Amino acid sequence: MSGYExxxxxxxxxxxxxxxxxxxxxxxxxxxxxxxxxxxxxxxxEFIANGEADIQYVPVESEHSAMAACIGAxxxxxxxxxxxxxxxxxxxxxxxxxxSGARLPIVMVDVNRAMAPPWSVWDxxxxxxxxxxxxxxxxxxxxxxxxxxxxxxAFKVAEQVNLPAMVVESAFILSHTYDVVEMIPQxxxxxxxxxxxxxxxxxxxxxxxxxxALGTPDDYYEFxxxxxxxxxxxxKVIRDVGKEFGERFGRDYGxxxxxxxxxxxxxxxxxLGSLMGTVKQAVDVLREEGYRxxxxxxxxxxxxxxxxxxELAKTVDGIAVLDRNYSFGMEGxxxxxxxAALYGTDAHPLVRNYIVGLGGRDFTVKDIRNxxxxxxxxxxxxxxxEEILWYHLKxx
Amino acid sequence: MTLETLFEQKNSARKISxxxxxxxxxxxxxxxxxxxxxxxxxxxxxxxxDDGKCVKCYICWKFCPEPAIYIREDGYVGIDYxxxxxxxxxxxxxxxxxxxxxxxxx
Numbered sequence: 435m436s437g438y439e440x441x442x443x444x445x446x447x448x449x450x451x452x453x454x455x456x457x458x459x460x461x462x463x464x465x466x467x468x469x470x471x472x473x474x475x476x477x478x479x480e481f482i483a484n485g486e487a488d489i490q491y492v493p494v495e496s497e498h499s500a501m502a503a504c505i506g507a508x509x510x511x512x513x514x515x516x517x518x519x520x521x522x523x524x525x526x527x528x529x530x531x532x533x534s535g536a537r538l539p540i541v542m543v544d545v546n547r548a549m550a551p552p553w554s555v556w557d558x559x560x561x562x563x564x565x566x567x568x569x570x571x572x573x574x575x576x577x578x579x580x581x582x583x584x585x586x587x588a589f590k591v592a593e594q595v596n597l598p599a600m601v602v603e604s605a606f607i608l609s610h611t612y613d614v615v616e617m618i619p620q621x622x623x624x625x626x627x628x629x630x631x632x633x634x635x636x637x638x639x640x641x642x643x644x645x646x647a648l649g650t651p652d653d654y655y656e657f658x659x660x661x662x663x664x665x666x667x668x669x670k671v672i673r674d675v676g677k678e679f680g681e682r683f684g685r686d687y688g689x690x691x692x693x694x695x696x697x698x699x700x701x702x703x704x705x706l707g708s709l710m711g712t713v714k715q716a717v718d719v720l721r722e723e724g725y726r727x728x729x730x731x732x733x734x735x736x737x738x739x740x741x742x743x744x745e746l747a748k749t750v751d752g753i754a755v756l757d758r759n760y761s762f763g764m765e766g767x768x769x770x771x772x773x774a775a776l777y778g779t780d781a782h783p784l785v786r787n788y789i790v791g792l793g794g795r796d797f798t799v800k801d802i803r804n805x806x807x808x809x810x811x812x813x814x815x816x817x818x819x820e821e822i823l824w825y826h827l828k829x830x
Numbered sequence: 831m832t833l834e835t836l837f838e839q840k841n842s843a844r845k846i847s848x849x850x851x852x853x854x855x856x857x858x859x860x861x862x863x864x865x866x867x868x869x870x871x872x873x874x875x876x877x878x879x880d881d882g883k884c885v886k887c888y889i890c891w892k893f894c895p896e897p898a899i900y901i902r903e904d905g906y907v908g909i910d911y912x913x914x915x916x917x918x919x920x921x922x923x924x925x926x927x928x929x930x931x932x933x934x935x936x
Contacts (some may be wrong), residue, residue: 537857596856633857644860656851657858664856 447608452477454585464503501529534569539592556794690739696728701752716802873916
Protein backbone atom coordinates (compact mmCIF):
# COMPACT_ATOMS: atom_id res chain seq x y z
CA MET A 435 0.00 0.00 0.00
CA SER A 436 1.29 3.38 -0.96
CA GLY A 437 1.40 5.93 1.81
CA TYR A 438 -1.02 8.45 0.40
CA GLU A 439 -3.17 10.90 2.27
CA UNK A 440 -6.85 10.14 1.57
CA UNK A 441 -9.46 12.88 1.49
CA UNK A 442 -11.87 12.01 4.28
CA UNK A 443 -15.42 13.28 4.08
CA UNK A 444 -18.65 12.38 5.80
CA UNK A 445 -20.96 11.83 2.85
CA UNK A 446 -23.97 9.82 1.73
CA UNK A 447 -23.70 6.81 -0.55
CA UNK A 448 -25.13 8.94 -3.33
CA UNK A 449 -22.52 11.64 -2.85
CA UNK A 450 -19.87 8.91 -2.81
CA UNK A 451 -21.15 7.86 -6.23
CA UNK A 452 -21.07 11.45 -7.50
CA UNK A 453 -17.56 12.12 -6.18
CA UNK A 454 -16.38 8.86 -7.74
CA UNK A 455 -17.87 9.84 -11.12
CA UNK A 456 -16.11 13.21 -10.85
CA UNK A 457 -12.80 11.61 -9.86
CA UNK A 458 -13.14 9.09 -12.70
CA UNK A 459 -13.23 12.14 -14.98
CA UNK A 460 -16.46 11.09 -16.67
CA UNK A 461 -17.03 13.19 -19.78
CA UNK A 462 -20.75 12.73 -20.33
CA UNK A 463 -23.59 12.30 -17.85
CA UNK A 464 -27.17 11.82 -18.99
CA UNK A 465 -29.69 11.07 -16.31
CA UNK A 466 -33.27 11.53 -15.19
CA UNK A 467 -34.23 12.09 -11.57
CA UNK A 468 -35.84 9.36 -9.49
CA UNK A 469 -35.91 8.78 -5.75
CA UNK A 470 -33.61 7.62 -4.19
CA UNK A 471 -31.05 8.23 -6.92
CA UNK A 472 -31.62 11.93 -7.53
CA UNK A 473 -28.97 13.35 -5.22
CA UNK A 474 -26.27 11.61 -7.29
CA UNK A 475 -26.99 13.64 -10.38
CA UNK A 476 -27.82 16.76 -8.37
CA UNK A 477 -24.35 16.59 -6.90
CA UNK A 478 -22.82 16.09 -10.34
CA UNK A 479 -24.78 19.11 -11.64
CA GLU A 480 -23.32 21.06 -8.72
CA PHE A 481 -19.78 20.00 -9.64
CA ILE A 482 -20.39 21.29 -13.15
CA ALA A 483 -21.96 24.54 -11.95
CA ASN A 484 -19.03 25.16 -9.59
CA GLY A 485 -16.50 24.46 -12.29
CA GLU A 486 -15.21 21.45 -10.35
CA ALA A 487 -15.75 19.06 -13.24
CA ASP A 488 -15.67 19.32 -17.01
CA ILE A 489 -18.66 17.16 -17.84
CA GLN A 490 -21.17 17.38 -20.67
CA TYR A 491 -24.51 16.98 -18.92
CA VAL A 492 -27.38 15.90 -21.16
CA PRO A 493 -30.83 16.61 -19.72
CA VAL A 494 -33.33 14.02 -20.97
CA GLU A 495 -37.01 13.28 -20.61
CA SER A 496 -36.73 9.67 -19.45
CA GLU A 497 -34.33 6.99 -18.32
CA HIS A 498 -34.66 5.28 -21.69
CA SER A 499 -33.26 8.43 -23.29
CA ALA A 500 -30.65 8.77 -20.55
CA MET A 501 -29.18 5.41 -21.46
CA ALA A 502 -29.56 6.13 -25.18
CA ALA A 503 -27.56 9.36 -24.74
CA CYS A 504 -24.88 7.49 -22.77
CA ILE A 505 -24.70 4.93 -25.57
CA GLY A 506 -24.22 7.64 -28.18
CA ALA A 507 -21.55 9.35 -26.09
CA UNK A 508 -19.75 6.11 -25.32
CA UNK A 509 -19.75 5.12 -28.99
CA UNK A 510 -17.69 8.23 -29.72
CA UNK A 511 -15.12 7.12 -27.16
CA UNK A 512 -16.30 9.23 -24.21
CA UNK A 513 -16.48 8.00 -20.63
CA UNK A 514 -20.20 8.02 -19.84
CA UNK A 515 -22.04 7.71 -16.55
CA UNK A 516 -25.62 7.64 -15.35
CA UNK A 517 -27.63 6.65 -12.32
CA UNK A 518 -31.15 5.43 -11.68
CA UNK A 519 -33.43 3.27 -9.53
CA UNK A 520 -36.22 0.71 -9.85
CA UNK A 521 -38.88 1.89 -12.36
CA UNK A 522 -36.25 4.03 -14.07
CA UNK A 523 -33.96 1.05 -14.50
CA UNK A 524 -36.85 -1.00 -15.84
CA UNK A 525 -37.60 1.73 -18.38
CA UNK A 526 -33.97 1.56 -19.50
CA UNK A 527 -34.18 -2.17 -20.06
CA UNK A 528 -34.13 -2.13 -23.86
CA UNK A 529 -31.16 0.22 -23.93
CA UNK A 530 -29.24 -1.92 -21.42
CA UNK A 531 -29.11 -4.68 -24.02
CA UNK A 532 -28.02 -2.12 -26.58
CA UNK A 533 -25.13 -0.89 -24.43
CA SER A 534 -23.69 -4.36 -23.90
CA GLY A 535 -24.43 -5.51 -27.46
CA ALA A 536 -22.51 -2.51 -28.84
CA ARG A 537 -19.77 -3.30 -26.29
CA LEU A 538 -19.80 0.09 -24.56
CA PRO A 539 -18.20 0.42 -21.11
CA ILE A 540 -20.82 2.71 -19.59
CA VAL A 541 -20.97 2.75 -15.80
CA MET A 542 -24.26 3.26 -14.00
CA VAL A 543 -25.11 3.43 -10.34
CA ASP A 544 -28.39 1.75 -9.54
CA VAL A 545 -29.81 2.57 -6.15
CA ASN A 546 -31.73 -0.58 -5.29
CA ARG A 547 -35.37 0.33 -4.79
CA ALA A 548 -38.45 -1.89 -4.65
CA MET A 549 -40.49 -2.26 -7.81
CA ALA A 550 -44.06 -0.95 -7.68
CA PRO A 551 -46.86 -1.60 -7.02
CA PRO A 552 -47.41 -1.08 -4.20
CA TRP A 553 -45.41 2.07 -4.60
CA SER A 554 -42.24 1.95 -2.55
CA VAL A 555 -38.99 3.87 -2.44
CA TRP A 556 -37.21 1.50 -0.06
CA ASP A 557 -34.44 -1.04 -0.46
CA UNK A 558 -34.99 -4.19 -2.52
CA UNK A 559 -32.66 -5.93 -4.97
CA UNK A 560 -35.19 -7.16 -7.51
CA UNK A 561 -34.79 -4.12 -9.77
CA UNK A 562 -31.12 -4.76 -10.53
CA UNK A 563 -31.28 -8.56 -10.41
CA UNK A 564 -34.09 -8.50 -12.96
CA UNK A 565 -31.48 -7.02 -15.35
CA UNK A 566 -29.30 -10.09 -14.86
CA UNK A 567 -29.34 -11.18 -18.50
CA UNK A 568 -28.67 -7.81 -20.14
CA UNK A 569 -24.91 -8.34 -20.40
CA UNK A 570 -24.07 -5.79 -17.70
CA UNK A 571 -21.60 -6.57 -14.96
CA UNK A 572 -22.98 -5.98 -11.48
CA UNK A 573 -21.08 -4.90 -8.37
CA UNK A 574 -22.95 -4.70 -5.04
CA UNK A 575 -21.67 -2.22 -2.46
CA UNK A 576 -21.92 -2.92 1.25
CA UNK A 577 -21.23 0.63 2.39
CA UNK A 578 -20.56 4.15 1.11
CA UNK A 579 -16.85 3.49 0.77
CA UNK A 580 -17.58 0.58 -1.53
CA UNK A 581 -19.85 2.78 -3.64
CA UNK A 582 -16.94 5.16 -4.21
CA UNK A 583 -14.38 2.41 -4.79
CA UNK A 584 -16.86 0.40 -6.86
CA UNK A 585 -17.43 3.17 -9.41
CA UNK A 586 -13.69 3.66 -9.95
CA UNK A 587 -13.07 -0.08 -10.33
CA ALA A 588 -16.14 -0.54 -12.51
CA PHE A 589 -14.80 1.94 -15.06
CA LYS A 590 -11.42 0.25 -15.13
CA VAL A 591 -12.88 -3.23 -15.54
CA ALA A 592 -15.55 -2.14 -18.02
CA GLU A 593 -13.05 -0.38 -20.26
CA GLN A 594 -10.80 -3.43 -20.35
CA VAL A 595 -13.47 -5.94 -21.31
CA ASN A 596 -15.70 -3.50 -23.22
CA LEU A 597 -18.87 -4.30 -21.32
CA PRO A 598 -21.01 -1.94 -19.24
CA ALA A 599 -21.07 -2.18 -15.45
CA MET A 600 -23.64 -1.43 -12.80
CA VAL A 601 -22.63 -0.39 -9.29
CA VAL A 602 -25.49 -1.14 -6.95
CA GLU A 603 -26.17 0.48 -3.58
CA SER A 604 -29.12 0.28 -1.17
CA ALA A 605 -31.93 2.82 -1.05
CA PHE A 606 -31.56 5.09 1.98
CA ILE A 607 -29.52 2.56 3.97
CA LEU A 608 -26.61 3.77 1.88
CA SER A 609 -27.96 6.36 -0.55
CA HIS A 610 -29.02 8.86 2.11
CA THR A 611 -27.02 7.72 5.14
CA TYR A 612 -23.85 9.63 5.94
CA ASP A 613 -20.64 7.83 6.73
CA VAL A 614 -16.92 8.50 6.49
CA VAL A 615 -15.60 7.90 2.99
CA GLU A 616 -11.92 8.03 2.16
CA MET A 617 -11.57 9.56 -1.27
CA ILE A 618 -8.47 9.32 -3.37
CA PRO A 619 -6.48 12.35 -4.56
CA GLN A 620 -7.13 13.05 -8.23
CA UNK A 621 -3.56 12.42 -9.34
CA UNK A 622 -3.65 8.91 -7.89
CA UNK A 623 -7.05 8.18 -9.40
CA UNK A 624 -5.67 9.28 -12.77
CA UNK A 625 -2.78 6.84 -12.41
CA UNK A 626 -5.18 4.02 -11.58
CA UNK A 627 -7.70 4.96 -14.23
CA UNK A 628 -6.05 6.38 -17.35
CA UNK A 629 -8.13 7.85 -20.20
CA UNK A 630 -10.28 5.31 -22.01
CA UNK A 631 -8.96 3.57 -25.11
CA UNK A 632 -12.15 2.82 -27.02
CA UNK A 633 -12.69 -0.26 -29.12
CA UNK A 634 -14.05 2.04 -31.83
CA UNK A 635 -14.88 5.70 -32.27
CA UNK A 636 -17.99 6.65 -34.21
CA UNK A 637 -16.78 10.24 -34.38
CA UNK A 638 -13.77 9.21 -36.46
CA UNK A 639 -15.01 10.66 -39.74
CA UNK A 640 -11.93 9.57 -41.64
CA UNK A 641 -13.19 6.00 -41.45
CA UNK A 642 -16.97 5.98 -41.57
CA UNK A 643 -18.72 2.83 -40.40
CA UNK A 644 -21.92 1.80 -38.71
CA UNK A 645 -22.42 0.13 -35.36
CA UNK A 646 -25.26 -2.13 -34.37
CA ALA A 647 -26.58 -2.57 -37.89
CA LEU A 648 -28.38 -5.70 -39.06
CA GLY A 649 -26.80 -9.01 -38.10
CA THR A 650 -28.27 -11.87 -40.08
CA PRO A 651 -28.58 -15.40 -38.64
CA ASP A 652 -25.19 -15.97 -40.25
CA ASP A 653 -23.42 -13.41 -38.02
CA TYR A 654 -25.48 -12.66 -34.87
CA TYR A 655 -24.45 -15.86 -33.10
CA GLU A 656 -20.71 -15.04 -33.16
CA PHE A 657 -21.27 -11.62 -31.59
CA UNK A 658 -23.23 -13.19 -28.72
CA UNK A 659 -20.36 -15.60 -28.15
CA UNK A 660 -17.97 -12.65 -27.98
CA UNK A 661 -20.04 -11.08 -25.19
CA UNK A 662 -20.13 -14.40 -23.34
CA UNK A 663 -16.37 -14.70 -23.62
CA UNK A 664 -15.79 -11.08 -22.54
CA UNK A 665 -17.89 -11.77 -19.45
CA UNK A 666 -15.76 -14.85 -18.70
CA UNK A 667 -12.59 -12.80 -19.22
CA UNK A 668 -13.97 -10.21 -16.82
CA UNK A 669 -13.52 -12.63 -13.91
CA LYS A 670 -9.74 -12.34 -14.13
CA VAL A 671 -9.83 -8.63 -14.89
CA ILE A 672 -12.04 -7.98 -11.86
CA ARG A 673 -9.73 -9.89 -9.56
CA ASP A 674 -6.62 -8.18 -10.97
CA VAL A 675 -8.15 -4.71 -10.80
CA GLY A 676 -9.43 -5.40 -7.26
CA LYS A 677 -5.96 -6.49 -6.20
CA GLU A 678 -4.34 -3.47 -7.84
CA PHE A 679 -6.84 -1.21 -6.08
CA GLY A 680 -5.77 -2.78 -2.78
CA GLU A 681 -2.08 -2.32 -3.51
CA ARG A 682 -2.57 1.30 -4.48
CA PHE A 683 -5.15 2.42 -1.98
CA GLY A 684 -5.19 -0.13 0.84
CA ARG A 685 -8.64 -1.65 0.29
CA ASP A 686 -8.34 -5.01 -1.39
CA TYR A 687 -11.08 -6.24 -3.74
CA GLY A 688 -9.08 -9.11 -5.19
CA UNK A 689 -11.84 -11.61 -4.51
CA UNK A 690 -15.32 -11.48 -5.98
CA UNK A 691 -16.77 -12.94 -2.80
CA UNK A 692 -15.63 -11.32 0.42
CA UNK A 693 -15.26 -13.88 3.19
CA UNK A 694 -15.77 -12.86 6.80
CA UNK A 695 -14.84 -15.32 9.56
CA UNK A 696 -15.64 -18.29 7.33
CA UNK A 697 -12.65 -20.36 8.44
CA UNK A 698 -13.87 -23.38 10.48
CA UNK A 699 -17.49 -22.20 9.97
CA UNK A 700 -20.23 -24.83 10.01
CA UNK A 701 -22.33 -22.63 7.79
CA UNK A 702 -22.18 -19.22 6.19
CA UNK A 703 -24.65 -16.51 5.32
CA UNK A 704 -24.46 -15.61 1.66
CA UNK A 705 -25.88 -12.35 0.36
CA LEU A 706 -25.46 -9.10 -1.53
CA GLY A 707 -25.02 -5.47 -0.61
CA SER A 708 -25.64 -3.48 2.52
CA LEU A 709 -27.46 -6.21 4.42
CA MET A 710 -24.16 -8.06 4.62
CA GLY A 711 -22.81 -5.31 6.91
CA THR A 712 -25.47 -6.25 9.44
CA VAL A 713 -24.70 -9.91 8.88
CA LYS A 714 -21.02 -9.37 9.71
CA GLN A 715 -22.02 -7.73 12.97
CA ALA A 716 -24.37 -10.64 13.69
CA VAL A 717 -21.58 -13.10 12.93
CA ASP A 718 -19.48 -11.47 15.66
CA VAL A 719 -22.37 -11.80 18.11
CA LEU A 720 -23.09 -15.39 17.11
CA ARG A 721 -19.43 -16.35 17.33
CA GLU A 722 -19.39 -15.03 20.90
CA GLU A 723 -22.39 -17.21 21.63
CA GLY A 724 -20.55 -20.24 20.29
CA TYR A 725 -22.02 -20.57 16.80
CA ARG A 726 -19.39 -21.33 14.20
CA UNK A 727 -20.72 -19.10 11.45
CA UNK A 728 -19.32 -16.76 8.83
CA UNK A 729 -20.44 -14.33 6.17
CA UNK A 730 -19.81 -14.46 2.44
CA UNK A 731 -20.62 -11.28 0.59
CA UNK A 732 -21.06 -11.60 -3.15
CA UNK A 733 -19.44 -8.42 -4.47
CA UNK A 734 -19.82 -9.21 -8.16
CA UNK A 735 -23.06 -10.91 -9.19
CA UNK A 736 -22.22 -10.71 -12.91
CA UNK A 737 -19.99 -12.29 -13.91
CA UNK A 738 -21.00 -14.80 -11.25
CA UNK A 739 -18.10 -15.96 -9.07
CA UNK A 740 -18.68 -19.67 -9.61
CA UNK A 741 -15.15 -20.78 -8.78
CA UNK A 742 -14.93 -18.80 -5.55
CA UNK A 743 -18.34 -20.02 -4.47
CA UNK A 744 -17.33 -23.61 -5.10
CA GLU A 745 -14.16 -23.21 -3.08
CA LEU A 746 -16.17 -21.79 -0.20
CA ALA A 747 -18.90 -24.43 -0.50
CA LYS A 748 -16.34 -27.24 -0.18
CA THR A 749 -15.38 -26.00 3.27
CA VAL A 750 -18.84 -25.59 4.85
CA ASP A 751 -21.81 -27.81 5.65
CA GLY A 752 -24.44 -25.19 5.02
CA ILE A 753 -25.16 -21.97 3.16
CA ALA A 754 -28.00 -19.72 4.25
CA VAL A 755 -28.78 -17.58 1.21
CA LEU A 756 -30.29 -14.24 2.18
CA ASP A 757 -32.30 -12.82 -0.69
CA ARG A 758 -33.68 -9.28 -0.56
CA ASN A 759 -35.38 -10.09 -3.86
CA TYR A 760 -37.61 -12.72 -5.35
CA SER A 761 -38.21 -14.38 -8.68
CA PHE A 762 -41.91 -15.21 -8.76
CA GLY A 763 -42.55 -18.79 -9.73
CA MET A 764 -39.15 -19.87 -8.46
CA GLU A 765 -37.30 -18.55 -5.38
CA GLY A 766 -34.76 -15.95 -4.27
CA UNK A 767 -32.50 -15.10 -7.20
CA UNK A 768 -29.16 -15.57 -5.45
CA UNK A 769 -30.45 -18.93 -4.15
CA UNK A 770 -31.04 -20.13 -7.72
CA UNK A 771 -27.61 -18.94 -8.84
CA UNK A 772 -25.89 -20.52 -5.87
CA UNK A 773 -27.40 -23.96 -6.47
CA ALA A 774 -26.77 -23.74 -10.22
CA ALA A 775 -23.10 -22.88 -9.65
CA LEU A 776 -22.63 -25.89 -7.37
CA TYR A 777 -24.60 -28.43 -9.38
CA GLY A 778 -22.41 -31.21 -10.67
CA THR A 779 -19.53 -30.34 -8.36
CA ASP A 780 -18.35 -32.32 -5.35
CA ALA A 781 -19.52 -29.60 -2.97
CA HIS A 782 -22.83 -30.53 -1.39
CA PRO A 783 -23.61 -28.14 1.46
CA LEU A 784 -27.19 -27.77 2.66
CA VAL A 785 -28.43 -24.65 0.89
CA ARG A 786 -31.48 -22.87 2.25
CA ASN A 787 -33.20 -19.67 1.22
CA TYR A 788 -34.37 -16.84 3.45
CA ILE A 789 -36.45 -14.12 1.84
CA VAL A 790 -35.69 -11.01 3.86
CA GLY A 791 -36.08 -7.26 3.87
CA LEU A 792 -38.24 -6.86 0.77
CA GLY A 793 -39.36 -3.28 0.22
CA GLY A 794 -37.00 -2.04 2.91
CA ARG A 795 -38.28 -4.09 5.83
CA ASP A 796 -35.67 -3.97 8.59
CA PHE A 797 -33.44 -7.01 8.82
CA THR A 798 -31.51 -6.82 12.06
CA VAL A 799 -28.99 -8.77 14.11
CA LYS A 800 -31.89 -10.31 16.01
CA ASP A 801 -33.39 -11.57 12.76
CA ILE A 802 -30.06 -13.02 11.68
CA ARG A 803 -29.85 -14.90 14.97
CA ASN A 804 -33.29 -16.41 14.22
CA UNK A 805 -32.12 -17.43 10.76
CA UNK A 806 -29.03 -19.00 12.35
CA UNK A 807 -31.21 -21.07 14.71
CA UNK A 808 -33.36 -22.27 11.83
CA UNK A 809 -30.28 -23.12 9.82
CA UNK A 810 -28.69 -25.04 12.70
CA UNK A 811 -31.91 -26.99 13.21
CA UNK A 812 -32.04 -27.88 9.51
CA UNK A 813 -28.41 -28.98 9.53
CA UNK A 814 -29.02 -31.22 12.55
CA UNK A 815 -31.87 -32.80 10.62
CA UNK A 816 -34.51 -31.43 12.94
CA UNK A 817 -37.98 -30.20 12.11
CA UNK A 818 -37.68 -26.94 10.23
CA UNK A 819 -39.54 -24.48 8.18
CA GLU A 820 -39.85 -24.82 4.42
CA GLU A 821 -36.73 -24.64 2.24
CA ILE A 822 -37.64 -21.16 1.07
CA LEU A 823 -38.61 -19.23 4.14
CA TRP A 824 -40.49 -15.94 3.90
CA TYR A 825 -38.85 -14.96 7.12
CA HIS A 826 -40.76 -11.81 8.07
CA LEU A 827 -44.23 -12.96 7.00
CA LYS A 828 -46.97 -11.99 9.46
CA UNK A 829 -48.54 -15.31 10.32
CA UNK A 830 -51.05 -14.09 12.93
CA MET B 831 -19.88 8.67 -59.99
CA THR B 832 -20.01 7.15 -63.43
CA LEU B 833 -21.34 3.66 -63.99
CA GLU B 834 -17.86 2.47 -64.92
CA THR B 835 -16.46 3.74 -61.63
CA LEU B 836 -19.24 2.07 -59.67
CA PHE B 837 -18.70 -1.27 -61.36
CA GLU B 838 -14.95 -0.92 -60.98
CA GLN B 839 -15.25 -0.14 -57.29
CA LYS B 840 -17.61 -3.04 -56.81
CA ASN B 841 -15.24 -5.41 -58.52
CA SER B 842 -12.20 -4.26 -56.59
CA ALA B 843 -13.92 -3.98 -53.21
CA ARG B 844 -12.69 -6.40 -50.56
CA LYS B 845 -15.12 -9.27 -50.29
CA ILE B 846 -15.68 -10.12 -46.64
CA SER B 847 -16.37 -13.66 -45.63
CA UNK B 848 -15.81 -14.52 -42.00
CA UNK B 849 -15.04 -18.19 -41.44
CA UNK B 850 -14.04 -18.19 -37.80
CA UNK B 851 -15.32 -16.37 -34.72
CA UNK B 852 -11.85 -14.90 -34.25
CA UNK B 853 -12.09 -13.13 -37.60
CA UNK B 854 -15.13 -11.18 -36.41
CA UNK B 855 -14.62 -7.73 -34.92
CA UNK B 856 -15.15 -7.64 -31.15
CA UNK B 857 -18.12 -5.26 -31.52
CA UNK B 858 -20.81 -5.42 -34.21
CA UNK B 859 -19.38 -2.69 -36.44
CA UNK B 860 -19.58 -2.67 -40.20
CA UNK B 861 -16.41 -3.80 -41.95
CA UNK B 862 -17.16 -2.47 -45.41
CA UNK B 863 -19.85 -0.76 -47.43
CA UNK B 864 -22.44 -2.08 -49.85
CA UNK B 865 -19.69 -2.00 -52.49
CA UNK B 866 -18.77 -5.39 -51.08
CA UNK B 867 -21.88 -6.22 -49.11
CA UNK B 868 -24.41 -7.01 -51.83
CA UNK B 869 -27.96 -6.82 -50.64
CA UNK B 870 -29.69 -8.30 -53.67
CA UNK B 871 -29.88 -11.87 -52.42
CA UNK B 872 -33.09 -11.42 -50.45
CA UNK B 873 -35.41 -11.52 -53.45
CA UNK B 874 -37.62 -14.27 -54.79
CA UNK B 875 -38.70 -12.57 -58.04
CA UNK B 876 -36.41 -10.81 -60.46
CA UNK B 877 -37.34 -8.01 -62.91
CA UNK B 878 -36.58 -8.72 -66.55
CA UNK B 879 -36.68 -5.90 -69.14
CA ASP B 880 -37.83 -6.27 -72.71
CA ASP B 881 -35.95 -3.51 -74.57
CA GLY B 882 -38.37 -3.95 -77.51
CA LYS B 883 -41.23 -2.56 -75.39
CA CYS B 884 -39.16 0.06 -73.52
CA VAL B 885 -39.87 3.68 -74.53
CA LYS B 886 -37.08 5.17 -72.37
CA CYS B 887 -39.50 7.08 -70.14
CA TYR B 888 -37.34 6.24 -67.09
CA ILE B 889 -40.34 5.96 -64.79
CA CYS B 890 -38.84 2.74 -63.45
CA TRP B 891 -35.55 4.56 -62.81
CA LYS B 892 -37.39 7.25 -60.85
CA PHE B 893 -39.43 4.81 -58.79
CA CYS B 894 -36.79 2.22 -57.89
CA PRO B 895 -36.34 2.68 -54.12
CA GLU B 896 -32.91 1.03 -54.00
CA PRO B 897 -31.90 2.51 -56.56
CA ALA B 898 -30.85 -0.50 -58.60
CA ILE B 899 -31.92 0.76 -62.02
CA TYR B 900 -29.42 2.67 -64.09
CA ILE B 901 -29.49 4.21 -67.58
CA ARG B 902 -27.31 2.42 -70.04
CA GLU B 903 -25.12 4.17 -72.61
CA ASP B 904 -27.58 3.27 -75.35
CA GLY B 905 -30.35 5.04 -73.43
CA TYR B 906 -32.20 1.93 -72.32
CA VAL B 907 -32.31 0.93 -68.64
CA GLY B 908 -30.34 -1.75 -66.86
CA ILE B 909 -30.82 -3.40 -63.49
CA ASP B 910 -28.03 -3.88 -60.99
CA TYR B 911 -28.93 -7.32 -59.65
CA UNK B 912 -26.33 -6.99 -56.87
CA UNK B 913 -28.77 -4.68 -55.10
CA UNK B 914 -32.22 -5.29 -56.62
CA UNK B 915 -34.45 -6.77 -53.92
CA UNK B 916 -37.19 -7.83 -56.31
CA UNK B 917 -39.88 -5.54 -54.92
CA UNK B 918 -41.58 -5.24 -58.32
CA UNK B 919 -42.33 -1.51 -58.14
CA UNK B 920 -40.62 -0.98 -61.52
CA UNK B 921 -42.78 -3.63 -63.19
CA UNK B 922 -45.89 -2.18 -61.61
CA UNK B 923 -45.09 1.38 -62.75
CA UNK B 924 -43.90 0.58 -66.29
CA UNK B 925 -46.56 2.08 -68.64
CA UNK B 926 -45.68 -0.24 -71.55
CA UNK B 927 -45.36 -3.45 -69.48
CA UNK B 928 -41.74 -3.77 -70.59
CA UNK B 929 -40.73 -5.18 -67.18
CA UNK B 930 -41.92 -8.56 -65.97
CA UNK B 931 -41.23 -10.25 -62.66
CA UNK B 932 -39.97 -13.79 -63.01
CA UNK B 933 -39.24 -16.36 -60.34
CA UNK B 934 -35.50 -16.38 -59.81
CA UNK B 935 -33.74 -19.72 -60.00
CA UNK B 936 -31.00 -19.87 -57.38
